[in-house]
Amino acid sequence: MTVKNHPEMDTVFEAIKRANEKYKLDTTQLLQRIADLEESSRKEESLLYALNQISMADPNWTFLAAHLYLNELYHQAAKHRGFEPEEKYGDFYTLLTYLTKIGIYNEEILNEYSKEEIETLGKEMDSDKDFLFNYIGLFLLADRYLAKDYEGNVYELPQERFMIIAMTLMKNEPKHKRLSYVKEAYWALSNLYMTVATPTLSNAGKSFGQLSSCFIDTVDDSLDGIYLNNWDIARLSKGGGGIGIYFGKVRALGSDIKKFKGNSSGVVPWIRLINDTAVSVDQLGQRQGAIAVYLDVFHKDMMNGFLDLKTNNGDERRKAHDIFTGVSIPDLFMKKLEEVDENGRSIGEWHTFCPHQVKQTMGWKDENGTPLGLEDFYDEADEKFFTKKYEEAVKHPLLPRKTYRAMDIMARIMISQLETGTPYMFYRDEVNRQNPNKHILGIGRTSIYCSNLCTEIAQNMSATTIVKEYKDEEGNIVIIRKPGDFVVCNLSSINLPKSVQVLERLIPIQVRMLDNAIDLNTISVGQAEATNKKYRAVGLGTFGWHHLLALEGIYWESDEAVAFADRLYEDIAFHTIRSSVELAKEKGFYSKFEGSEWQTGRYFERKGYDSERWKQLQSEVSRYGVRNGWMMAIAPNSSTAKIGGSTDGIDPLYAVEYAEEKKNFKFKVTAPDLDHNTYNFYRRTRHALDQTWSIRQNAARQRHIDQSISFNLYVRHDIKAKDLLNLHMEAWKQGLKTTYYVRSTSQTEIEECEACHS
Numbered sequence: 001m002t003v004k005n006h007p008e009m010d011t012v013f014e015a016i017k018r019a020n021e022k023y024k025l026d027t028t029q030l031l032q033r034i035a036d037l038e039e040s041s042r043k044e045e046s047l048l049y050a051l052n053q054i055s056m057a058d059p060n061w062t063f064l065a066a067h068l069y070l071n072e073l074y075h076q077a078a079k080h081r082g083f084e085p086e087e088k089y090g091d092f093y094t095l096l097t098y099l100t101k102i103g104i105y106n107e108e109i110l111n112e113y114s115k116e117e118i119e120t121l122g123k124e125m126d127s128d129k130d131f132l133f134n135y136i137g138l139f140l141l142a143d144r145y146l147a148k149d150y151e152g153n154v155y156e157l158p159q160e161r162f163m164i165i166a167m168t169l170m171k172n173e174p175k176h177k178r179l180s181y182v183k184e185a186y187w188a189l190s191n192l193y194m195t196v197a198t199p200t201l202s203n204a205g206k207s208f209g210q211l212s213s214c215f216i217d218t219v220d221d222s223l224d225g226i227y228l229n230n231w232d233i234a235r236l237s238k239g240g241g242g243i244g245i246y247f248g249k250v251r252a253l254g255s256d257i258k259k260f261k262g263n264s265s266g267v268v269p270w271i272r273l274i275n276d277t278a279v280s281v282d283q284l285g286q287r288q289g290a291i292a293v294y295l296d297v298f299h300k301d302m303m304n305g306f307l308d309l310k311t312n313n314g315d316e317r318r319k320a321h322d323i324f325t326g327v328s329i330p331d332l333f334m335k336k337l338e339e340v341d342e343n344g345r346s347i348g349e350w351h352t353f354c355p356h357q358v359k360q361t362m363g364w365k366d367e368n369g370t371p372l373g374l375e376d377f378y379d380e381a382d383e384k385f386f387t388k389k390y391e392e393a394v395k396h397p398l399l400p401r402k403t404y405r406a407m408d409i410m411a412r413i414m415i416s417q418l419e420t421g422t423p424y425m426f427y428r429d430e431v432n433r434q435n436p437n438k439h440i441l442g443i444g445r446t447s448i449y450c451s452n453l454c455t456e457i458a459q460n461m462s463a464t465t466i467v468k469e470y471k472d473e474e475g476n477i478v479i480i481r482k483p484g485d486f487v488v489c490n491l492s493s494i495n496l497p498k499s500v501q502v503l504e505r506l507i508p509i510q511v512r513m514l515d516n517a518i519d520l521n522t523i524s525v526g527q528a529e530a531t532n533k534k535y536r537a538v539g540l541g542t543f544g545w546h547h548l549l550a551l552e553g554i555y556w557e558s559d560e561a562v563a564f565a566d567r568l569y570e571d572i573a574f575h576t577i578r579s580s581v582e583l584a585k586e587k588g589f590y591s592k593f594e595g596s597e598w599q600t601g602r603y604f605e606r607k608g609y610d611s612e613r614w615k616q617l618q619s620e621v622s623r624y625g626v627r628n629g630w631m632m633a634i635a636p637n638s639s640t641a642k643i644g645g646s647t648d649g650i651d652p653l654y655a656v657e658y659a660e661e662k663k664n665f666k667f668k669v670t671a672p673d674l675d676h677n678t679y680n681f682y683r684r685t686r687h688a689l690d691q692t693w694s695i696r697q698n699a700a701r702q703r704h705i706d707q708s709i710s711f712n713l714y715v716r717h718d719i720k721a722k723d724l725l726n727l728h729m730e731a732w733k734q735g736l737k738t739t740y741y742v743r744s745t746s747q748t749e750i751e752e753c754e755a756c757h758s
Contacts, residue, residue, distance in 0.1 A: 015064070022063070047072070050065040052668075054669070069142075088157075096118060105147070106206060109167055109205055121183075125162075129190040132192050133192075136669055137645050140639055142154070145161060147206065165196060165201065166186040168520065170516065172520065192498055195493055195495065196492045198639065199240045200517060211520060212488050212523065213491040215241045215528055216243070217245050217464075218249065219250055221250050229464075234281045237277065238524075242453035243289070244450055245293050248299055248449060250355070251264045252356070253266030254266070268309070272318075279322050292326050292451075294325075294450035294451070297329050299353070310323075325423040326450060327423045329428060331387075331427075333406060351401040358399065374389055380444060386429065417724075417742035424455050424741070427738065431737045434606070436629070437460055440592065455710050455739070456708045457539065458633075459535065460485045484527060488528050488531055490537075492539075492541070498646075500548065508578075511631070517538075518533060535590055535592060535628075539630070540572075541634040543637035545651070547646045547647040549561055550678040556652055562697050566704075569701045569703075573632060576632055577621065577631060581627075584626050590627060599621070631706055631707075632706050633708060634701070634710060651712055653686065695730050702737060707737075711731075711736065711740055713739060
């Protein structure tokens with residue numbers, strides 16, 4: 001075999017040699033193939049050859065393919081930046097200067113860091129960390145996140161992206177500590193111990209986009225409120241956020257408008273308007289907007305169009321195929337599903353109302369005289385505030401309602417789920433019971449009406465309203481809006497298989513990164529930015545759960561897996577809360593800490609945290625406060641979990657071997673760390689697993705998470721209605737706050753929002 005002596009060829013062979021030494025792959029045919037190929041096609045053909053070898057029998061070919069692709073990236077960057085490919089990484093300061101000059105990077109890094117500091121950090125980068133990537137992880141990072149010029153030419157390389165994220169998130173730290181924090185953040189990112197969410201991964205250091213993942217708004221029941229919500233949503237969607245919208249306050253079809261009877265068109269036309277916004281305002285040209293709309297199961301429009309928004313049958317003029325739906329469900333509805341006659345037939349009745357008519361008729365008001373509806377109450381464990389109000393409404397002879405069997409509503413929900421994957425389930429009473437910041441409105445008053453696009457966020461919400469409109473001295477029309485709590489969350493996730501041994505070191509820097517993102521962010525919607533700084537909410541999550549179980553030799557369907565989830569997530573919660581306390585000592589606690597369950601200790605009592613370490617931590621929380629009003633949320637983590645080389649979120653594996661396919665690629669993928677030891681623990685995959693075990697695991701995990709968890713149910717397309725119902729009942733009884741998609745074997749793979757994929 002003869003090969004030209006060429007620098008590029010030498011680098012290819014170096015990559016192959018390195019992979020051989022680590023993974024013991026038989027590359028004889030690949031080497032011969034490279035020798036026989038023309039230089040113009042050599043790299044592409046050798047990479048394709050390597051990709052085609054990936055299989056259950058030879059999973060480590062993915063790393064050789066990654067090495068070959070790295071070689072290509074090094075050559076592209078060297079060509080555009082003017083350095084020798086053998087260097088792998090060129091001068092860091094020169095990169096920053098050029099991409100800032102042409103407007104890709106913002107000017108802040110060069111303004112905040114000296115040339116000497118940048119050169120020091122440039123030397124800190126370790127190109128050997130590039131060899132931690134498998135092929136799909138490296139491909140996704142390069143394809144979607146590495147900085148390119150306006151022609152799409154590669155400039156930035158993986159370690160530079162990680163360093164720029166670290167520098168961006170730490171730039172406002174005290175200068176005498178700043179470089180040490182940057183290096184620690186780089187350590188966490190470069191070792192793939194954690195990933196930041198898509199907006200931060202993509203936009204940190206750049207001159208466009210923002211850093212937060214998730215937003216949730218509450219729509220006021222007024223024309224101004226509806227259209228201003230749409231305006232706010234458009235601006236956020238443009239910046240790359242995933243959005244949840246609560247429509248439960250908007251009056252139903254046939255309600256009155258200004259006392260004119262039967263004029264309201266209900267929520268469906270307004271949701272269609274949101275659907276058009278999602279399609280029209282894309283996210284930086286990368287993908288269309290991603291929006292979920294939630295409605296209460298006691299809203300009159302639930303059975304009058306809402307549950308059919310995404311289905312393929314019915315009037316297309318009342319469809320919204322591009323949005324996602326969620327149903328807010330009280331405990332009382334689930335209890336009605338359990339009411340049966342002597343023959344076992346479901347007999348529980350459920351009444352639906354127009355929220356506007358409820359406020360007009362019932363006369364409930366808060367301490368400020370503001371009318372309240374059913375949606376404004378929830379059931380506590382010992383006092384059923386919502387149930388009492390609901391029964392009071394049912395008994396009122398003048399209040400219009402539509403009445404159904406509760407089971408008929410649930411059947412419609414499940415039919416839609418099997419066809420479209422949605423609606424998501426939001427168990428409103430449990431969410432509000434577990435809210436550590438319920439003191440803002442008080443016990444029994446709803447603070448959290450719905451979740452976000454990916455069902456892992458649960459924070460206080462309220463509508464923004466117009467309070468005044470006037471002309472100023474110059475004739476300008478000025479609109480004054482009273483800002484509501486417009487929910488924002490910043491996400492990042494622990495790579496569990498890589499990080500279980502370093503949690504004590506990892507989580508403090510991770511929480512600092514998340515907290516700093518709050519102050520660095522430039523959110524286009526003012527009330528969202530104000531809410532972000534008011535509560536300083538963050539969402540530390542995880543991915544790689546099935547991967548970790550396989551490495552630990554634990555079967556998914558086992559009590560051992562449930563117990564392991566309980567222990568591990570308690571440890572994560574402990575380190576996360578302690579890290580927030582340490583930040584509070586240094587920078588102060590969030591503005592609404594006084595009176596919260598963090599301060600009173602009620603949060604720790606509810607969780608049953610009574611060990612010595614928890615008692616000590618509770619004492620510190622009471623004394624110093626916490627920096628963040630909410631701290632933990634587990635996102636779906638599909639794309640960034642692949643970058644980290646692991647399995648999605650808390651989900652079971654899709655298949656031991658499968659084809660990963662998107663618009664611009666298709667190639668084989670195998671389970672991470674697949675070998676004769678792990679195979680048995682991967683062998684039963686998503687749709688083969690008993691979902692009851694998944695629910696039990698998630699209940700153990702949810703106990704320690706102060707927000708919620710993106711939790712999918714995987715079912716066969718021919719599942720019986722009673723079996724799917726039993727899964728929903730089990731999820732509710734086990735104390736889950738939300739469930740995400742119901743993924744049936746008949747559905748095509750659902751396109752998820754990538755904003756939350758931390």
